[in-house]
Amino acid sequence: AAELSVVRSSLEEGGFKNPVVVHFGSDSEVLIRLQGQPESGLSDQVMTVLRVANPAVELRRIEFVGPQIGEELRDDGGLGMLAALAVVMLYVAIRFQYKFSIAAVCALVHDVIITLGFFSLFGVEFDLTVLAAVLAVIGYSLNDTIVVSDRIRENFRLLRVAEASEVINESLTQTLGRTIITSLTTLLVLFALFFIGGELIHNFSIALIVGVAVGTYSSIYVAANILLAMDISREDLMPTEKEGVEFDGLP
Structure with a gap:
C-alpha cells in the first residue's frame, strides 16, 4: 500500500x-x-x-484543468444556482405567499454570497465539490426557512389579535430549539468529514460548515425581518370576505 x-x-x-x-x-x-x-x-x-x-512507481494517467474549463465551471455553476433560486421562489410563492418567496430567496442569496465570499477571502480553491456543497447549502437553508415560515403562517391563524411582529417573534421562539439542535447535529457530522474524510473533500466540508452556520442565522434573522419590512399581515395569508357576501345570491 x-x-x-x-x-x-x-x-x-x-x-x-x-x-x-x-x-x-x-x-x-x-x-x-x-x-x-x-x-x-x-x-x-x-x-x-x-x-x-520507490523505483516501482508507475504513471497511469495525467489530466489538466485549464482556464477554459474553469470558466465553464463558473458559468454552468452560476446558471445552476440561478435555476435553483428560481424554482425555490416559485415553490414558496405557491406553497405560502409571494412575500414569503421573496424573503426565502433573499435569505438564500445571503447564504450563497457569504459562503462564496469566505472562499474568496481566504483563497480556498473552488471546484466541483464546492459547487455541489453550495447547492446543498441552498437546500438546507431553504428547509429551515420553510419550517419557520410554516409556523408563522399557523400563528397568524391562531393569534388573531397579535401584531405581525409579535406573531413572527413567537414563531421564531417556538422553532428556535429545533433549528439549533438540527444545525448542531449537522455540524458535528460535517466536522467529522473535515477532520477524518481526507484532503479530497476538505473544501466540500468547509463550504457546508460555513453554509450551514450562515443558513441557520439567515433562517432566523434574515428571512423573518424581510417579511416584517414588506409588512406581512394576516390578510396576506387569509383574505377577509366582505360582509354580506353570503347573502348576495339570495332572492
Missing part, C-alpha cells in the same frame, strides 16, 4: 507546493493534485521525485 505521508513529503521536498495526495481506487493507487500552470515534462519531474523513494 502507498503511504500518503511519504508521497506528500517526497513531493514537498522535490519543490512541489501544497500537493493534494489521496488514495484513488485501491490502497496501492494514489491521486496527486498539483496547482499552477502546466509545464513541459511536469509528469517526468513528479515521477523522478517519487522514484527516489
Whole structure:
C-alpha cells in the first residue's frame, strides 16, 4: 500500500507546493493534485521525485484543468444556482405567499454570497465539490426557512389579535430549539468529514460548515425581518370576505 505521508513529503521536498495526495481506487493507487500552470515534462519531474523513494512507481494517467474549463465551471455553476433560486421562489410563492418567496430567496442569496465570499477571502480553491456543497447549502437553508415560515403562517391563524411582529417573534421562539439542535447535529457530522474524510473533500466540508452556520442565522434573522419590512399581515395569508357576501345570491 502507498503511504500518503511519504508521497506528500517526497513531493514537498522535490519543490512541489501544497500537493493534494489521496488514495484513488485501491490502497496501492494514489491521486496527486498539483496547482499552477502546466509545464513541459511536469509528469517526468513528479515521477523522478517519487522514484527516489520507490523505483516501482508507475504513471497511469495525467489530466489538466485549464482556464477554459474553469470558466465553464463558473458559468454552468452560476446558471445552476440561478435555476435553483428560481424554482425555490416559485415553490414558496405557491406553497405560502409571494412575500414569503421573496424573503426565502433573499435569505438564500445571503447564504450563497457569504459562503462564496469566505472562499474568496481566504483563497480556498473552488471546484466541483464546492459547487455541489453550495447547492446543498441552498437546500438546507431553504428547509429551515420553510419550517419557520410554516409556523408563522399557523400563528397568524391562531393569534388573531397579535401584531405581525409579535406573531413572527413567537414563531421564531417556538422553532428556535429545533433549528439549533438540527444545525448542531449537522455540524458535528460535517466536522467529522473535515477532520477524518481526507484532503479530497476538505473544501466540500468547509463550504457546508460555513453554509450551514450562515443558513441557520439567515433562517432566523434574515428571512423573518424581510417579511416584517414588506409588512406581512394576516390578510396576506387569509383574505377577509366582505360582509354580506353570503347573502348576495339570495332572492
